[in-house]
Amino acid sequence: MEMQRLKCTMAYDGTDFFGYQIQPNNRTVQEEVENTLKKLHKGKDVKIFASGRTDAGVHAKGQVFHFDTHLDIPAEKWPIALNSMLPNDVAILDAEKVENEFHARFDVKGKEYRYFINPATKRDPFSRNYSASFPFPVDVVAIQEAMKSLVGTHDFTSFCSAKTEVEDKVRTIYELELIEENGLLVFRFVGSGFLYNMVRIISGTLLEVGNGKRMSSCISEIIEKRDRIYAGKTAPAQGLYLWKVNY
Amino acid sequence: MEMQRLKCTMAYDGTDFFGYQIQPNNRTVQEEVENTLKKLHKGKDVKIFASGRTDAGVHAKGQVFHFDTHLDIPAEKWPIALNSMLPNDVAILDAEKVENEFHARFDVKGKEYRYFINPATKRDPFSRNYSASFPFPVDVVAIQEAMKSLVGTHDFTSFCSAKTEVEDKVRTIYELELIEENGLLVFRFVGSGFLYNMVRIISGTLLEVGNGKRMSSCISEIIEKRDRIYAGKTAPAQGLYLWKVNY
Numbered sequence: 066m067e068m069q070r071l072k073c074t075m076a077y078d079g080t081d082f083f084g085y086q087i088q089p090n091n092r093t094v095q096e097e098v099e100n101t102l103k104k105l106h107k108g109k110d111v112k113i114f115a116s117g118r119t120d121a122g123v124h125a126k127g128q129v130f131h132f133d134t135h136l137d138i139p140a141e142k143w144p145i146a147l148n149s150m151l152p153n154d155v156a157i158l159d160a161e162k163v164e165n166e167f168h169a170r171f172d173v174k175g176k177e178y179r180y181f182i183n184p185a186t187k188r189d190p191f192s193r194n195y196s197a198s199f200p201f202p203v204d205v206v207a208i209q210e211a212m213k214s215l216v217g218t219h220d221f222t223s224f225c226s227a228k229t230e231v232e233d234k235v236r237t238i239y240e241l242e243l244i245e246e247n248g249l250l251v252f253r254f255v256g257s258g259f260l261y262n263m264v265r266i267i268s269g270t271l272l273e274v275g276n277g278k279r280m281s282s283c284i285s286e287i288i289e290k291r292d293r294i295y296a297g298k299t300a301p302a303q304g305l306y307l308w309k310v311n312y
Numbered sequence: 313m314e315m316q317r318l319k320c321t322m323a324y325d326g327t328d329f330f331g332y333q334i335q336p337n338n339r340t341v342q343e344e345v346e347n348t349l350k351k352l353h354k355g356k357d358v359k360i361f362a363s364g365r366t367d368a369g370v371h372a373k374g375q376v377f378h379f380d381t382h383l384d385i386p387a388e389k390w391p392i393a394l395n396s397m398l399p400n401d402v403a404i405l406d407a408e409k410v411e412n413e414f415h416a417r418f419d420v421k422g423k424e425y426r427y428f429i430n431p432a433t434k435r436d437p438f439s440r441n442y443s444a445s446f447p448f449p450v451d452v453v454a455i456q457e458a459m460k461s462l463v464g465t466h467d468f469t470s471f472c473s474a475k476t477e478v479e480d481k482v483r484t485i486y487e488l489e490l491i492e493e494n495g496l497l498v499f500r501f502v503g504s505g506f507l508y509n510m511v512r513i514i515s516g517t518l519l520e521v522g523n524g525k526r527m528s529s530c531i532s533e534i535i536e537k538r539d540r541i542y543a544g545k546t547a548p549a550q551g552l553y554l555w556k557v558n559y
Contacts, residue, residue, distance in 0.1 A: 078437040124438070148435050156435035188395050188403035190325040191371070195438070247494065 066137040070167055072129060073143065074159040079124040079302070080194040081154055086118045094119075094128075094155060101150045102132060114169050116176070116310040122302030124195070127158070127177075127309040131169040169310075175239065175257050177309040180268040180300065182250040196249055197268075197304035203250065203275040205243060211274045212241045214284035215267060222291040224267050225260035226299075234260055253308075262299055270297030313384040317414055319376060320390065321406040326371040326549070327441040328401055333365045341366075341375075341402060348397045349379060361416045363423070363557040369549035371442070374405070374424075374556040378416040416557075422486065423506060424556040427499040427515040427547065443496055444515075444551035450497065450522040452490060458521045459488045461531035462514060469538040471514050472507035473546075481507055500555075509546055517544030 075098070083091035087099070095113060102111035115130040138146060143160035151157070181196035183189060184203055192198070218237040225234060240255040252268050270287070273279045279297065287295045322345070330338035334346070342360060349358035362377040385393060390407035398404070428443035430436060431450055439445070465484040472481060487502040499515050517534070520526045526544065534542045 076435075076437050078440070144435075153435075153440045154437045156437045158434055187405055188323075188391075188400075190323050190401045190403045191442070193325070193400045 066135045068133050068135055068165075070131055070133050070163050070165050071140060071143060071160050072131050072163045072167060072169065073147075073157050075125065075128050075130065076156045076158055077125050077128065078154040078194075079119060079122050082121065084119055084121045084123070085115060085125075085128070094125075097152055097155055098130070098147070101147055102134075104150060105146060106134070106136065116169050116173050116307075119305075119307055120302050122194070123305045123307065124303075125307040126179075128307050129169050129310040129312075131163065131167060133165075167312075172312050173258065173310055175255060175311040176259060176307065177311070178254045178259065178264045179306045179308045180252040180254070180264060181304045181306065182252070182268075182272065182300075183248075184250055185248065192249075194303050197301045199250075199272055199276075201276050203272070204277060205245075205250075205275070207277075207281050208243055208271050208275045210281035211271055211284045212243065214281075214288070216241050219288050220291060221260055221263055221288070223287045223293055223296045224263050224270070225293065226262040226266075227293045229261045231260065236260060236263070265300045265302070265305060266293075266296050266298075268304065269300040272300065273297040313382045315380050315382050315412075317378055317380050317410050317412050318387060318390060318407050319378050319410045319414060319416065320394075320404055322372065322375050322377065323403045323405055324372050324375065325401040325441075326366060326369050329368065331366055331368045331370070332362060332372075332375070341372075344399055344402055345377070345394070348394055349381075351397060352393060353381070353383065363416050363420050363554075366552075366554055367549050369441070370552045370554065371550075372554040373426075375554050376416050376557040376559075378410065378414060380412075414559075419559050420505065420557055422502060422504050422558040423554065424558070425501045425506065425511045426553045426555045427501070427511060428551045428553065429497040429499070429515075429519065429547075430495075431497055432495065439496075441550050444548050446497075446519055446523075448523050450519070451524060452492075452497075452522070454524075454528050455490055455518050455522045457528035458518055458531045459490065461528075461535070463488050466535050467538060468507055468510055468535070470534045470540055470543045471510050471517070472540065473509040473513075474540045476508045478507065483507060483510070512547045512549070512552060513540075513543050513545075515551065516547040519547065520544040 085094045087093050087095045113130045113132045140160045140162045144157040147157045182199045183192045183196040186200040216238050220235050222234045237257040242253045244251040324341050332341045334340050334342045360377045360379045387407045387409045391404040394404045429446045430439045430443040433447040463485050467482050469481045484504040489500045491498040
């Protein structure tokens with residue numbers, strides 16, 4: 066059987082993972098998937114390449130990775146084969162054969178992230194791992210006004226972790242909206258790419274705008290400063306979902 | 313300060329608990345709440361009395377318990393005091409002062425349970441601990457027809473665990489309905505009381521009716537047999553929620 070490259074879409078509940086990327090002595094998504102592929106390949110190592118990492122506690126509804134295989138299994142059977150052996154906090158949603166030149170990380174055209182906020186004042190044990198608790202009044206109009214200053218192409222140095230290693234911090238946010246669904250507030254981000262912690266820092270800052278701690282107009286000033294200390298707090302990991310990767 | 317009796321309503325995510333009732337070497341809801349009360353009472357043991365037990369993995373949206381205290385804290389401050397010290401998979405939703413004769417278990421007039429079913433054919437890592445996966449076609453009309461035979465006062469011997477110790481297995485189901493919400497199917501039970509595993513065995517049997525494995529008319533026959541082996545499978549714990557306790 067000739068080598069074929071497969072592109073897989075996967076969901077995971079990030080609660081019990083120390084993030085996507087393999088690390089010694091901690092449970093990661095990459096390790097679980099690679100271990101499963103190794104079993105299917107009779108002990109041979111199979112490396113997977115994802116669209117990017119996600120941090121500990123962060124969830125995925127549509128993470129994408131690719132891998133190469135010589136096994137003669139039709140693409141549509143791969144989700145069933147993998148899911149039957151994977152732990153139940155990971156799900157392969159879809160698999161398709163792609164060109165050998167396809168690369169899940171280098172070919173990314175854009176990504177969608179969603180950030181979920183629970184505004185309930187009553188403590189809710191069921192949402193603790195799946196949204197950020199923000200039991201304060203939220204001014205939706207003020208947040209929407211602030212969002213306008215974030216859409217477009219900007220240097221997002223102020224809105225990424227000071228530890229970010231990439232040089233070029235210019236990114237484009239195509240869409241940014243606030244959705245209310247099932248009693249939750251959801252920030253929906255679609256962009257060319259996102260820097261380390263960028264979605265969480267923007268979400269934290271927007272919540273401070275919503276709560277009246279900052280003005281909507283602060284966003285442009287923060288962008289101009291190009292310094293992380295001017296933006297708001299990094300919102301917690303459990304509210305963040307990698308929703309979709311566009312190629 | 314005179315002794316006062318407090319009635320508390322609590323929610324918990326049953327995922328990481330070995331059920332409600334204290335047992336050696338395993339984490340339980342009762343132990344977490346009693347440990348917290350002990351700290352608040354400067355090391356003095358405080359026992360709590362709940363409306364009843366829930367099994368490992370079963371959730372609660374409205375479990376009720378009572379306890380006695382000499383502490384001079386107004387009832388409405390108790391949820392804040394307890395929640396600040398409890399782990400975040402337990403939440404005290406409400407507390408009120410009650411007569412010293414009130415008993416959270418003996419005074420129960422009825423209970424509401426809900427059983428959540430995920431009919432999605434795609435594996436969903438986010439619902440694995442919060443609903444039962446049932447990726448098969450479901451005949452809603454057949455289930456509703458079967459439900460009619462369960463409402464009312466019956467000997468539910470066939471629909472409880474063979475290990476059930478109580479002698480009298482006659483119970484009354486006041487309401488039983490099938491709700492569709494957010495893509496899930498929900499069985500809603502309101503009754504005078506429920507035997508051990510009764511909601512899960514009825515739910516499992518109704519799903520077999522919905523899937524065409526059994527006829528709607530089977531229910532009356534199963535009730536008449538007074539033998540657990542005639543009913544369907546016990547549906548899994550993670551779909552079950554103790555929703556409300558009526559006094």
